[in-house]
Amino acid sequence: MTDRLVVRNCSITFNPGQHNEVQALKRIDLSIPEGQHLVIVGSNGAGKSTLLNLVCGRFTPDHGAIMLDGLDITDWPEHHRARRIGRVFQDPIAGTAAPMTIEENLALAESRSRGRKFRGVRSGRGATYREQLERLGMGLEDRLDAVVGGLSGGQRQALALLMAAIGEPDLLVLDEHAAALDPAAAERVMAITTELVRESNLTTLMITHNMQHAVETGDRTLMLHRGSALFDIEGDERAGMSVTDLVNRFQQLGADVSDRSSLII
Numbered sequence: 001m002t003d004r005l006v007v008r009n010c011s012i013t014f015n016p017g018q019h020n021e022v023q024a025l026k027r028i029d030l031s032i033p034e035g036q037h038l039v040i041v042g043s044n045g046a047g048k049s050t051l052l053n054l055v056c057g058r059f060t061p062d063h064g065a066i067m068l069d070g071l072d073i074t075d076w077p078e079h080h081r082a083r084r085i086g087r088v089f090q091d092p093i094a095g096t097a098a099p100m101t102i103e104e105n106l107a108l109a110e111s112r113s114r115g116r117k118f119r120g121v122r123s124g125r126g127a128t129y130r131e132q133l134e135r136l137g138m139g140l141e142d143r144l145d146a147v148v149g150g151l152s153g154g155q156r157q158a159l160a161l162l163m164a165a166i167g168e169p170d171l172l173v174l175d176e177h178a179a180a181l182d183p184a185a186a187e188r189v190m191a192i193t194t195e196l197v198r199e200s201n202l203t204t205l206m207i208t209h210n211m212q213h214a215v216e217t218g219d220r221t222l223m224l225h226r227g228s229a230l231f232d233i234e235g236d237e238r239a240g241m242s243v244t245d246l247v248n249r250f251q252q253l254g255a256d257v258s259d260r261s262s263l264i265i
Contacts, residue, residue, distance in 0.1 A: 003067075004203040005032040005171055010054060010064030024050040026227040027064070032171075037197050037204040037218035041211065041246075046224040048207040052175055055205065057081040069170055083115045086164030088157070088177040095160030098149030102140055103129055105148055105163060113167025132162060136192055154185025158192055165196045172197065174206035178213070190217060211243045223250060 007030040013023045025047045032038050042048050053059045055066060057078035066074045073081060088095050096105050103121050106129045111118040126144060133141040136158045140146075148156060157177060165172060174193065178186040190213060197204050197218075208214055214221050220234035221241075230253050233241065241249075 002034050003031045004034040004036075004069060005055065005205065006030070006065075006067040007051070007055065008065045008067065010061040010066065012050060012054065012059060012061050024227055025054070025061070028227075028229065030222070030229070032203055032205060034203055035201040036220060037202075037206065038220045038222060039214050039218040040205070040207045040222045040224060041209070041214045042224035042230070045226070047227040048224055049175065050227075051224070052087075052173055052205065052207060055171070056085055056087055056173055082112065084170040085173055086113070086167070086169035086171070087173040088160050088164045088175065090176040090179050092153045092156040092160060092180065095163065096148045096156055099147065101145050101147055102133070102151075102159065103144040105159060106132070106166065109163035109166045113169065132166070133159075135195070136162065137188070152185070154181050154188060157181060157185070157189050161189065161192060161196065165200065165202060168200050168202065170203065172202045172204045174204065176207055176209065179209060193217070211246055215241055215243055215246055221246070225250075225253075 007028055010025060010028045011023065012025050013021060015021050028047075028051065030051075040048050040051065050059065054061055057073070057076055057080070061074065064074075065072055068081075068084060097108060100108065103126065107121040107125065108118050110125075129144060130141040133144075136155075138155050138158060140151075140155060140159065148159065151159070157180075161174075161177065177193070178189045181189060193206075194217060196202065204218065206218060208217075215238070219238075220232070221238055222232045223230040223246075231249060
């Protein structure tokens with residue numbers, strides 16, 4: 001199986017040489033095969049968001065390399081990578097354009113995925129957008145002209161997810177995308193996530209604090225701790241793992257009791 005994403009020996013230190021110096025990632029090696037859905041967990045400060053920001057281009061590693069489909073993208077700017085990487089943020093507001101309509105947001109996402117300048121909604125796209133929105137199960141297919149700023153958090157995040165996946169990106173990055181939602185909306189967004197990823201065979205990198213999501217979603221679970229990989233499980237080993245097993249493994253491999261408190265079960 002071909003590796004879609006490779007993070008090779010990457011480290012990054014914030015505020016080097018100062019009293020608040022923090023080594024956020026320490027020689028991380030990670031490969032994600034095409035079509036795999038990897039879930040990353042870890043306590044606060046483990047390096048999860050830093051790793052996603054390295055992959056998406058917001059940060060540049062002090063050393064190491066990041067490869068996407070065999071291309072070295074280590075020095076690519078964030079906006080350049082965005083043509084090939086779809087990202088959904090924790091905040092539903094971050095992934096959509098509030099003053100624009102649902103239809104305009106979807107058209108914007110299509111333009112971005114194709115590297116084109118946005119010139120408005122193309123003629124004849126309404127039927128396609130309605131079909132795509134219908135799968136969300138939120139009634140948005142009948143509200144193409146609704147301004148996105150008036151949607152609920154769950155509706156807006158589901159739209160952001162659809163926008164990120166609409167062009168079938170080389171890599172889909174999910175940054176705790178259900179964490180800011182109420183429980184019912186969070187479960188709906190997670191169900192939509194699983195459906196979209198499986199249907200389009202999207203290579204997916206997802207982080208979460210929710211241990212239930214960590215064992216029930218995706219194909220593989222990676223635990224980060226203090227900037228390093230603590231363990232990495234998939235296949236039969238992961239299939240038989242419960243939330244309790246996951247948390248116990250976290251503790252057995254050297255995590256503090258205080259670290260456990262930041263894991264959401």
